[in-house]
Amino acid sequence: MRMLESVHGPADLKRMSVEDLEEVAAEIRDFLVDKVRRAGGHLGPNLGVVELTLALHRVFDSPRDAIVWDVGHQSYVHKIVTGRHEGFDLLRQQGGLTGYPARAESEHDLVENSHASTALSYVDGLAKAFALAGGEPRHAVAVVGDGALTGGMCWEALNNIAAHKDDRPVVIVINDNGRSYSPTIGGLADHLASLRLQPGYERFLDGGKEILKSTPVVGKPIYAALHAAKAGIKDALSPQAMFSDLGLKYLGPVDGHDLVALEKAFHSARSFGGAVIVHVVTEKGHGYAPAVSDQADQMHQTDPIDPETGLPPVKGPSWTSVFGDELVKIGAERSDVVAITAAMQRSCGLEKFAKAYPDRWYDVGIAEQHAVTSAAGLAMGGLHPVVAVYATFLNRAFDQVLMDVALHRQPVTLMLDRAGITGPDGPSHHGMWDLSLLGMVPGMRVAAPRDAGTLREELREAIAVGDGPTALRYSKGGVVDSVPAVERIGTVDVLRRPAEGGDTDVLLVAVGAFAKLSLAAADRLADQGIGVTVVDPRWVLPVPAELVALAGQHKLVVTVEDNGRHGGFGSALAALLRDAECDVPLRDLAVPQDFHEHGSREQVLARVGLTAQDVARRVTEWASGRLGTAAPAEPAPQEEGRR
Ligand SMILES: Cc1ncc(C[n+]2csc(CCOP(=O)(O)OP(=O)(O)O)c2C)c(N)n1
Ligand SMILES: CC(=O)[C@@H](O)[C@H](O)COP(=O)(O)O
Numbered sequence: 001m002r003m004l005e006s007v008h009g010p011a012d013l014k015r016m017s018v019e020d021l022e023e024v025a026a027e028i029r030d031f032l033v034d035k036v037r038r039a040g041g042h043l044g045p046n047l048g049v050v051e052l053t054l055a056l057h058r059v060f061d062s063p064r065d066a067i068v069w070d071v072g073h074q075s076y077v078h079k080i081v082t083g084r085h086e087g088f089d090l091l092r093q094q095g096g097l098t099g100y101p102a103r104a105e106s107e108h109d110l111v112e113n114s115h116a117s118t119a120l121s122y123v124d125g126l127a128k129a130f131a132l133a134g135g136e137p138r139h140a141v142a143v144v145g146d147g148a149l150t151g152g153m154c155w156e157a158l159n160n161i162a163a164h165k166d167d168r169p170v171v172i173v174i175n176d177n178g179r180s181y182s183p184t185i186g187g188l189a190d191h192l193a194s195l196r197l198q199p200g201y202e203r204f205l206d207g208g209k210e211i212l213k214s215t216p217v218v219g220k221p222i223y224a225a226l227h228a229a230k231a232g233i234k235d236a237l238s239p240q241a242m243f244s245d246l247g248l249k250y251l252g253p254v255d256g257h258d259l260v261a262l263e264k265a266f267h268s269a270r271s272f273g274g275a276v277i278v279h280v281v282t283e284k285g286h287g288y289a290p291a292v293s294d295q296a297d298q299m300h301q302t303d304p305i306d307p308e309t310g311l312p313p314v315k316g317p318s319w320t321s322v323f324g325d326e327l328v329k330i331g332a333e334r335s336d337v338v339a340i341t342a343a344m345q346r347s348c349g350l351e352k353f354a355k356a357y358p359d360r361w362y363d364v365g366i367a368e369q370h371a372v373t374s375a376a377g378l379a380m381g382g383l384h385p386v387v388a389v390y391a392t393f394l395n396r397a398f399d400q401v402l403m404d405v406a407l408h409r410q411p412v413t414l415m416l417d418r419a420g421i422t423g424p425d426g427p428s429h430h431g432m433w434d435l436s437l438l439g440m441v442p443g444m445r446v447a448a449p450r451d452a453g454t455l456r457e458e459l460r461e462a463i464a465v466g467d468g469p470t471a472l473r474y475s476k477g478g479v480v481d482s483v484p485a486v487e488r489i490g491t492v493d494v495l496r497r498p499a500e501g502g503d504t505d506v507l508l509v510a511v512g513a514f515a516k517l518s519l520a521a522a523d524r525l526a527d528q529g530i531g532v533t534v535v536d537p538r539w540v541l542p543v544p545a546e547l548v549a550l551a552g553q554h555k556l557v558v559t560v561e562d563n564g565r566h567g568g569f570g571s572a573l574a575a576l577l578r579d580a581e582c583d584v585p586l587r588d589l590a591v592p593q594d595f596h597e598h599g600s601r602e603q604v605l606a607r608v609g610l611t612a613q614d615v616a617r618r619v620t621e622w623a624s625g626r627l628g629t630a631a632p633a634e635p636a637p638q639e640e641g642r643r
């Protein structure tokens with residue numbers, strides 16, 4: 001790591017020779033493989049942007065020039081060359097480097113949101129701000145992947161950037177490795193592929209230019225004529241009409257692992273002065289055979305490996321895999337069931353369904369809004385679509401759920417994976433918003449399975465609904481095995497009653513995966529003589545009416561949910577009790593309404609006061625005085641987020 005240790009910032013890169021840079025690139029690759037395989041993270045994407053990042057930081061002047069990374073999962077090299085390589089032992093771990101740009105970490109980092117397809121909008125805004133500020137030009141540079149480019153916001157931004165193509169220095173670097181997780185889909189992807197097929201285009205032109213320029217007398221006029229004909233040649237060799245028709249200058253395709261070619265292209269882009277697209281062709285996982293040969297997703301996202309075995313941990317069944325397996329069975333029974341993914345087929349559990357029913361699944365690209373409204377179209381066509389997305393990514397399709405699906409009462413089922421605190425991916429990945437959003441949607445029915453069995457059961461119940469939208473929400477990671485019910489009252493499962501003849505002091509209403517945690521808290525409370533009934537509503541929205549009678553049989557109601565507190569299940573139940581004029585006091589335990597820094601799921605839940613011990617302590621605190629029980633020691637406050 002001799003060379004790499006001499007890199008403390010972009011200025012050090014600018015002083016290096018190409019030979020030194022090649023050495024730095026090799027050392028960075030070794031560093032990434034070593035650190036990311038230990039810590040876990042986005043190994044493939046970052047191995048693909050080593051040369052691209054070095055060339056960017058040599059040609060542009062960050063932070064004066066703004067560099068925005070779309071999604072941001074491929075910003076490890078950027079972090080390494082901006083003085084943070086010593087922090088990689090704690091990458092994505094509590095208290096350590098985040099896996100995305102972080103403003104608190106560096107002046108070189110601007111955008112922390114890890115939701116895709118936003119970078120072009122940021123640079124459009126930045127370019128406008130730089131223009132208004134006047135003075136020496138500052139460049140707004142976006143690095144956007146071919147996957148992120150399938151997101152609709154990119155095209156909204158391109159439309160605006162093209163409106164000022166000549167006088168605002170916007171540089172759009174398309175990092176085209178042909179993949180999101182799996183190969184990127186759609187007409188745009190095909191278009192980029194057709195451009196990729198002409199890698200010699202730039203070399204063809206450059207070679208001709210040098211020969212003609214060095215040819216005496218006739219050379220220059222011929223070159224001038226050819227230059228004028230260049231557009232024609234370019235279209236013939238490299239049909240980039242899509243971009244030039246927008247009025248945007250297009251440079252490329254450029255070999256994304258050739259430092260000299262990259263710098264040449266970036267210098268051209270920098271000196272152009274207006275909006276320019278640099279189409280860079282890279283290879284995900286480049287330089288590391290296990291990543292390049294990983295057909296599924298070229299090590300897009302790797303779990304920490306076991307240093308002993310050198311293998312990722314063996315995982316048991318996940319919420320995702322339980323869903324995926326059950327959907328295959330349903331697919332055999334219901335030919336009208338189809339599935340949609342937004343470029344996350346495997347991560348959302350649709351791999352087996354896609355294999356079993358190749359004509360009944362759709363990858364729409366990173367386009368959640370299109371996924372939902374196209375699902376409404378599929379439903380209007382007589383089918384029952386199942387849309388599988390991460391809960392946090394549903395945020396951007398809220399209006400589509402509300403006005404395209406629910407307004408038309410279409411039978412679309414949303415499978416909200418990674419609901420609740422997710423952990424290592426930080427604040428924009430925690431799925432803590434969906435219950436608050438969907439609670440506003442008339443006719444929306446939301447289930448929160450507590451274990452594998454209820455996931456299968458509630459999925460089937462959802463698919464059986466033909467007159468409106470349904471959704472299931474479930475956590476990241478290993479599924480909870482089995483949490484049996486002792487009784488079912490309507491849709492509500494009673495999981496635990498106070499000991500025989502014990503007082504029905506507290507009704508503990510547990511949402512989804514928090515059932516197990518709530519039972520553990522109830523055991524702690526029983527030790528203190530507090531009688532607790534634990535129930536699982538199963539279908540949490542609209543709130544089951546049975547909870548009103550159950551609440552009336554207790555002295556205190558407490559809800560526990562892995563959703564943001566504002567507008568969550570607790571709020572909805574409180575409203576129902578008010579409407580029913582049931583005045584039993586209610587307290588709601590939920591994720592504090594804030595942005596919560598990364599860590600493991602367990603660490604973040606502990607940080608925000610959502611462990612069994614926290615629940616028991618808070619219930620004891622609330623029960624004291626009401627139930628004549630002793631007041632507890634001063635409870636740990638629920639930590640607010642980082643701001
Ligand atoms: C709105 C949204 N949907 C889905 C994701 C999940 N996601 C993260 S990276 C990625 C693929 C990105 O592909 P690309 O932009 O080509 O970058 P690459 O990994 O190939 O460098 C996806 C789907 C996300 N971050 N944001
Ligand atoms: C960057 C991104 O959005 C995804 O790649 C995410 O990191 C995956 O998270 P999971 O590990 O929960 O699938």
Ligand SMILES: [Mg+2]
Nearest residue numbers: 145146147179
């Ligand atoms: Mg890609």
